[in-house]
Amino acid sequence: MIRFGPAGIPIQCAGSGTIDGVKCCASLGLMAMEMEFVQGVRMKDDSAREICKAAKDSSVSLSSHAPYFVNLCTSDPVKIANSKRHILESSRVTALAGGGITVFHPGFYQKLAPAEAFAKALSVLKEIESELKARNIKIRLGAETVGKKSAFGGLEENIRLSQELDMVEPVIDFAHLHARNDFRIRSQADYQAIFDKLESALGSYVNRFHCHFSEINYSDKGELNHYPLGTNNEPPFRPLMKTLAENGYSGTVICETPMLDMDATVMMKEYLAEMQKRKAE
Template sequence: MPKIFLGPAGIPLSSRGKGSVDGVKRVKELGLNAMEVEFVQGVKMSVSTAKELGEVSKEMGVRLSVHAPYYINLCSSEREKIDASKKRILDTAERAHAMGADAIAIHVGFYGDYTPEECYSMVRASMGEVIDQMREKGIDSVKLGVETMAKETAFGTIDEVIKISKELKGVIPYIDWAHTFARQGGKIDYGEILDRVVKELGLTHVNSHFESLKLRNGKYVDVHEPIERNSPPFEPLAKEILKRDLSISLICESPRLEEDALIMKKVLESLGYRL
C-alpha cells in the first residue's frame, strides 16, 4: 500500500494566522498531512523559526518540503547571478534542514544563451558545488529537487531531471505533473514516469506538485488553475499511485490550495485510500 502525503503549497488560505506554524496547524485540522514552505520571494525565515516550525510539524504529523526562491538561474551568462543563485539554494537548504523538510523544489534555470547540453553542464557543476557546501555544513537529510518545467525555454524536461539525479547524489526530480503535461504537448503517462523514477533512481519517496494549467491558443501554458480543469486530470494519477507500493508527496499548487487538496483527498478516498 502506498504512503501518500497530501497538502498545500504554502499556508492554507483558511489559516487564521499568517505564519507557517499556523499553516501547519491548519493543515492538520483539515485532515491533510503535508505542506510545502514557500520561499519563492526570498529566504526570509530565520533558522530558529525553521527549527520551531519543524518541532510543530513533527508533533502534528505533517511532512514538510520547501520551495526555493524563483530568482535562481544556474545557466546565467553572468557569474554573479550564478553565485547568488547558489547562495539562495544553500540558504534554503539550511532552513529546510532546520525544519526537518525532506526536499527542496528548485527552478534551476533557463537555456538562455546556451544549448540545452551546455546548460545541463552548468547546472550539474553548480548543483555539485552546492551539495559539497551542504555536506561541509552537515546538511545531509535534504534533497535538492530539480523541478520539471512547463516552458520550453527552461531546464527541466523529465529526461533532464532524471539524468542529473542519476549523476549527482543528493539530487532528485521534483515532478510537477502539470508542467510535464504541458512540456509534452498536453500528454502524460503517469505510470511510466513513476516507474522510471523508482526503477532508474531507486527512489523510496517521490516529491511532486499538482495543479491544472491554462490552455491558451491551443497550447498549455504555465498559468495555474483549479484542478477541476483536468489539465491534466488527477484521478488517473491517483490510480497509478495506488497500483504501486511507494511513498509520495502531492503538493497542491492550485490557486485554491487546500480546497483542491481536499478534492484530491476525496478522489483518493473514492478509490479506497485513507490518509
C-alpha cells in the same frame, strides 16, 4: 502512504504564519505542507526551530520551494553566486525546520545548447552539494520539471541530474510536463509510463517521490497559469490517484492549484477512496 498538502499556508487557515499553517494542515487531515520561499528566504533560525517542533508534534511533513531567481545555466558569475546562495539558504533553513526537500527551478537555456546547459547546471549543483555536505546539512534538493520550453529542467534532464548527484532528485510537476509537451497526460497509462520511467532510472525514488499537482492553462511556449481542479482536466487528477493507489507508491503530492488546501483535500479523498476500493476487493 501518500501525503497531501498545499503549496503554502492553507486558504482555510485563520492565521498567516507557518506554524498556523502547519496546525491548520493537521486539522484538515493534510500531512504535508510546502513552505514558499519563492520571493526570498526570510525565515529566522529561531522560527525555523519552532516550526520544526510544531511540524513534528502534528506529524506534518515539510518541504520548501526555493526562490524563483535561480539560474544554474548562466555564465554570469554574479547570477551563479546568487543562485547558489538562494538554494543553500533555502536548504539550510528547511533542514532547520525539519523539512526533507527544497525544490528549485534549475534555470534557462538562453543561448546555450541543451548539453551545455546541462553541464553548467551539473557543475554548479556539485558545488552546492559539497558545500551542504561540508556544513552537514541533510536535505534533498528537488529539481522541478519546468513548464516553459525556454526553461532548462525537462524530465530527462532532471533524471540525469539525479543520477549524477547524491542529493538531487527530480520533483515531478505533472502540469508542467503536460504544458511543456514533455509528456502529454491524458490517462492512467500516461501516469504509469512516467512512474515506470522514474522507477527504471531511479529505483526506490517511487517510494519517496515528491510532486506538484495542478491543472494548467498553456500555449505553444508552455505553461501560462494554474487552474483549480475540474477546470479543464489537463492533466486529469483522478487517474493519478488510481496510479498511486494501484502501485502502492509512497511520496508527497503538493497541491499548487489556486484552491491549495481545498483541492489537496479533494485529491486526498479520491486517493483514499481508491485505496478503500482495493482493500474491499
